[in-house]
Amino acid sequence: MASGIINVDAVRNDHHLNGEGQIIAIADSGLDKGVNDDTIHKDFRGRILKIYALGNPEDPRDLNGHGTHVAGSVLGDGSCSNGKITGMAPAAKLIFQSILDSRGDIDLPSNLHDLFEQAFNDGARIHTNSWSQSFGNDLYNRNADQFSFDHRDFLICFSAGNDAPRRVNPPGTAKNVLTIGACKSIRQLPNDVQFPPPPGMPTEWGEVGPVRNFTIDADNPNGIAKFSCKGPAQNNRHKPDVVAPGTWILSTRSSEQIADTGPDGFSAGPDGKQDGSGDEDGILTHADSVGRGLPGRPIYGAGNKNTPELPADAGPSAVENYYYLSGTSMATPIIAGTCALVRQYLIEERAHLSPSSALIKAILVNGATDMGMGIPQKLQGWGRVDLRNSLFPTDSSKILFDDSLENAVATGDIMTYDTHLSTSSSPFVVTLVWRDPPGTTMQNRLHLRVIDENSGRIWASEDINDIIRNNVQKVVIPAPHSGNDAYKIEVEGVSISKGVPQLAPAIRQDYALVTANTSELNMRF
Numbered sequence: 001m002a003s004g005i006i007n008v009d010a011v012r013n014d015h016h017l018n019g020e021g022q023i024i025a026i027a028d029s030g031l032d033k034g035v036n037d038d039t040i041h042k043d044f045r046g047r048i049l050k051i052y053a054l055g056n057p058e059d060p061r062d063l064n065g066h067g068t069h070v071a072g073s074v075l076g077d078g079s080c081s082n083g084k085i086t087g088m089a090p091a092a093k094l095i096f097q098s099i100l101d102s103r104g105d106i107d108l109p110s111n112l113h114d115l116f117e118q119a120f121n122d123g124a125r126i127h128t129n130s131w132s133q134s135f136g137n138d139l140y141n142r143n144a145d146q147f148s149f150d151h152r153d154f155l156i157c158f159s160a161g162n163d164a165p166r167r168v169n170p171p172g173t174a175k176n177v178l179t180i181g182a183c184k185s186i187r188q189l190p191n192d193v194q195f196p197p198p199p200g201m202p203t204e205w206g207e208v209g210p211v212r213n214f215t216i217d218a219d220n221p222n223g224i225a226k227f228s229c230k231g232p233a234q235n236n237r238h239k240p241d242v243v244a245p246g247t248w249i250l251s252t253r254s255s256e257q258i259a260d261t262g263p264d265g266f267s268a269g270p271d272g273k274q275d276g277s278g279d280e281d282g283i284l285t286h287a288d289s290v291g292r293g294l295p296g297r298p299i300y301g302a303g304n305k306n307t308p309e310l311p312a313d314a315g316p317s318a319v320e321n322y323y324y325l326s327g328t329s330m331a332t333p334i335i336a337g338t339c340a341l342v343r344q345y346l347i348e349e350r351a352h353l354s355p356s357s358a359l360i361k362a363i364l365v366n367g368a369t370d371m372g373m374g375i376p377q378k379l380q381g382w383g384r385v386d387l388r389n390s391l392f393p394t395d396s397s398k399i400l401f402d403d404s405l406e407n408a409v410a411t412g413d414i415m416t417y418d419t420h421l422s423t424s425s426s427p428f429v430v431t432l433v434w435r436d437p438p439g440t441t442m443q444n445r446l447h448l449r450v451i452d453e454n455s456g457r458i459w460a461s462e463d464i465n466d467i468i469r470n471n472v473q474k475v476v477i478p479a480p481h482s483g484n485d486a487y488k489i490e491v492e493g494v495s496i497s498k499g500v501p502q503l504a505p506a507i508r509q510d511y512a513l514v515t516a517n518t519s520e521l522n523m524r525f
Contacts, residue, residue: 002245007388019089022340025119030062043076055107060098065257072252073333080321084311088337112143128336130329132169148176155357159328161229173233182225182246187218190305246331258284292324359512366431393516397422400521408508409493420520428480434511
């Protein structure tokens, strides 16, 4: 369902992108049975390059279920469903880092550099993290920003968090990462669901009895999921960057998972105490570990209404091999897999063999769909991802971009581009992204301007004196002039304090510039 909403299906079918040649790293709870490729979930067999047991040494099994579900959304190939339930990049390969300890808690290295470096050295160039912290951790933000700054072609994704109305959680508040919030999916859900007593419902649901309004959880892809953390992030940074469907996502189920959601679908009380909050027998069983439910089976495992059915012809074994979950944790791997398709496109179709993380981020932001809230906006960021609009925005042109180190700017430099617009019937869209050195504010300040050559009018998403928070800038001209040299683009190095390591000892900052609705983009010398 999500792949249709963000137009991954259309691009895969029309342009034969499937993640081939891409390596994606996931840091999460574990992966199904763990090490043995012959017994692991069939949707991943033959494409697992490494599994690391970091949190619980020598045991990367997924007793929680979260990591296996995430992995399926990234690159599951649908082997257990006759190809009907697949991730975004079903031909990509996987590095998995299991980060839960024996107690089921996240156990991370004190410096995230170690986590990223391990995956980078194994060939991964996309690293996705469906976890966050509900308290400030500037150290992790600095770790993520530093690694991204030092490793130009390594894209790090983080979920925004599920603590709405609280703001985006770290490390999704870092400047250089791609932070993903959740919009709604589309599912036919019942309105009222009755759960059996005696386990009581959590207090926020009211008295024991029917749970109402399930339908609003997945009734409109232009709506934000009620749990998705909002922006702005620290220092009023625009976060999340983008959103993707994160409610009622059907993906792979770990055959090992025993994280007990109980007969009413909610966690047991502390130490299994009978406190009316969930499964009060306190016994962890695979049968109870169903998230929001198995396809076509009772909601949360014991409701009197069923979840949406499997896709037609998925086969009977699919019921036990997939299940529903919701969260920004579910939206994030959908976008990580989509990033693999963007990277494959750049390498195979555009002969751009080492695309920067800034370029992939800029491409997704450039084509994101405003869900009617205006951009950038605290709930949707730059909008819902639309892969077709990001890669193939008009029938008459493809995206044009500059991702070269050679055009990096020093303080006072202005890079100027002449454009030829394809049509006046589509918006002219320009996005600038750069990877900034660590720091709570912008260390290197760049400024994007689009100038009408006829009238002299200037468009900019940030005032030149206010570039202290955001290293993503986007300009949209809804009804542009078409033709040759109607607009010029300027990228100015306003203040560059630390140069990118690839150009040391020069103090220069590279960037990614992406345009839509242009047939020519030429540097003016």
